[in-house]
Amino acid sequence: MSRCQDIEKGFTDPAVGRRARAFRPHDALEGETVNAPARWLAGGGAALVLTIAACGTPGSSSEDDGPARVEGEEITAPVTADEVAELGDVTLRVLADAGEESTLTELIPEYEELYPNVTVEVEYRSYDDIVRTEANTLSGGDPPDLAQGAQGYALDGALVEAGLIRPLDDLAEAYEWFDRYGESTLGEFRWSDDGTRFGTGSIYGISPVVSMVGVYYNKAKLDALGLELPHTFADFEAALATAQAAGEQPIMFGNALKSTGLHIFGVVQGQNVDPAVTRDWISGTDGATFDTPENVATATTIQEWAQQGYFGEGYNGLAEDDAVARFAAGEGVFLIGGTWQMAAIQAGGGDFGFFPMPPGESGLHVASGSLGMGWHVSTESEVVPAAAAFIGLITSDEWAQKLADLGRVPVLAQQIDASEPLFADAVAGSGTILADGGNTYSFDWATGTMMASMGGALQELMDGRLTPQEFVTPIQDDWAAFQAER
Template identity: 50%
Template sequence: MRKPRITAAAGIALTALLAGACGVPGAGGGAASSGFEGPRITERVTPEDVAKMGDTTLRVLADAGEEQTLEALVPRYEKAYPNVEVEVVTKGFDDLLKTVPNSLSGSDAPDLAQGNQGYGTDGPLVRAGLLRPLDDVMRTYGWENTYTDGALKQYRWTPDGALFGSGSLYGISPVTEYVGVFYNREILDGLGIEPPGTYREFTAALDEVKAAGRQPLMLGNAEKYPASQVIGLVQGQNVSSRDVRSWVSGVPGATVADKGTQDAARTVQEWADDGYFGRGYDGISSDDAVAKFAAGKGAFLVAGSWNAPALQESMKGEVGFTLPTRPDGTRATVGSLGMGWHISAKTKKLPAAVAFLDMLMSEDFAQSIADVGRTPVTGSAEATSPVADAVNDTGLKLLADDGQNFYLDWASTTMYDTVGATTQDLLSGRTSPAGFTEALQEDWQDFAAEQREAAGAGAEDAS
């Protein structure tokens, strides 16, 4: 349930040239992974390999939030591979998710495209055979040395697209993003409250702010997902990341109707009842909540790390960031790597596509990612502000702790709506903590049954 950073569609318009045919460098027999027929990448792609393609165009479809990253990457790529011109089309998050299946299945499919982790987008793309597995590319370029196994699960699928979290790798991203806690330095200093480091210190600080007559937490829940991210932050204190990810991934027997998640829901419901979020939060948008927090409404804001650049600019340095630690000193929260980059199964320009991913994932490009306010995980980089430095440092520690719990709405094609509506019911008192978790579990079980039925029908068709 990540929020799109930019919603307007845009593009980097570059001249298209005729595509040239070529062989694949390092190609060997066999498949890149189970169920895939085609050449493998067994050696790093070189400029000479790409040059053998002749003048060609590499077509890229991406989320609009990638514009600044691509504006830095594309000129560098075209300089390194002068026979390739990159044609980029970007679309707003919602528009991208609606159109990427048709784009990749069409006769003029892009060579690279972003999707979105989970059963809503990437699952159908894998099931339709529209994405090329990247296991061979990962091994050749050593990406498995950069990420924990838990983090890479978000891009793994069985070849039939039926099971998320295991199987072949179908995507990759050089960035991480997650939900943490922003705080207003001026408010905390005025109340004599130290910025919290642990979860216990965080909840104590909320109580102190409330006792002082100030609003502890700023929340805008008009889009329904922000409050669920607050629950997810607290859930990370109560439930192991492995259990949360197992549920999101659809592992048989997993449940979200557990005591830890119910306790998290109860905590956030009590915060709402006690006025910690103020009034009218269901009528405030997430963007307006960020603006109100920047203007001094609320001592804390639980929100995505991607808000750091805007808050740094608007608060003139009076903003800090933390991710409260668990009793054992580790961190866990709602979060993921960035929207996955995929290579189309239809591409005829595999060397150029692999070279594009290589440059995007390279240590040399990490600073360019940090310069546009994002958190690179592929190399060291200097942050653009103190709050960005805190976001980046904490994000890398979160990955090292294997504490990314993914987004609950990835768990089914209908979970986004279920989580949003049920969270509103929870905060308003229309449902209980147990009712909240049971509603999510019921959606999960219904979807699992649909998956089993579809798999059975597919097996019958194959026979």
């Protein structure tokens, strides 16, 4: 039942064509093909509230553009089983990131028990494949009802511009997202109706989880080195030097697909740059620039770490997942990575911890971070109540604990048992970053080609092929060209 027949073909719909040329952030991976087969599968911690109220998106109000008109059925209250039953026997088709498989394996049987007239079929794709192919899939003749997107101009902006996903302002009201999530938390899913303005307008997606970058550490190695947890960025750099002097690899790092380098840049940049300034640049605020002394200083630090051997050898040819597996097996003292990698690290069976990068001159805990990949409803869906019920379940307070049990950090919940030590660290660390307003989104949201341009430039910077100034200039050029186009 694959609906991936035209995955690798160019768009033919003029409404999609212009954006399609700009929405492939991994174009720099020359010769790479989509190799994840389509799989349609039949459905078969500590009290905390994590919100992002401290870090509003520029213009994160719907007042500027007003909510887009909802085509078709409007949801005015939480959907009931009787309302879903009125659809008759139907299939809810879902396109999800491969990382969601463990979550949906738990959720789908519960959903189908609550709504027995609905059969859920889900196709999993890698994140890279979602970014590459989803607009084509949703513009095809048989689109899924629900699809996970990727915030920023590269994908979500393309989906909104082409009219492929439905605004969810009605669901936001019906399921009380504004009260439960906070207005500013939802800003990363707001778009103008033409998809050219990020952070303002209608809400087009929602996610129940937080994705935050921090520092994993091997507790046994830290103890053997006689090191305490670093409290400042200077402490962290001193720990790297100590680890290397003792013959350990300070940072386990794999950057073959380039995205990991952006994570490194984000946590180092946060020592020098106000996170609001970074969010403004990523969001496309007029007058923002990447070509600053602070970003040159950040690039200088990263280049020095590479020259000093803190990342080991061959990191630009090592896949991120392989680096995580090596760290979980006991190689390296630290790993700078995301909360989404926690389960893979736990699987190694070692004793690991997690902390937000300690503050530098900014005085703030800063990292690339956001809500998880958003859930979108296709404008072509004929089972909107069933799709709304699915989103309502996965974002419910009751399901927050189940997400926690799966090792995922919920956005908010009143009673979360975070007793597992590494998970408790991730919850606390994410909360610290959010409390400081330190989440800076993701650099690849900034333009349709930023992953390729910034990721490639970081590889060259770390290899010594670019100076720090030569690194920042083309990134700003990419941003400026994109802003001029949109």
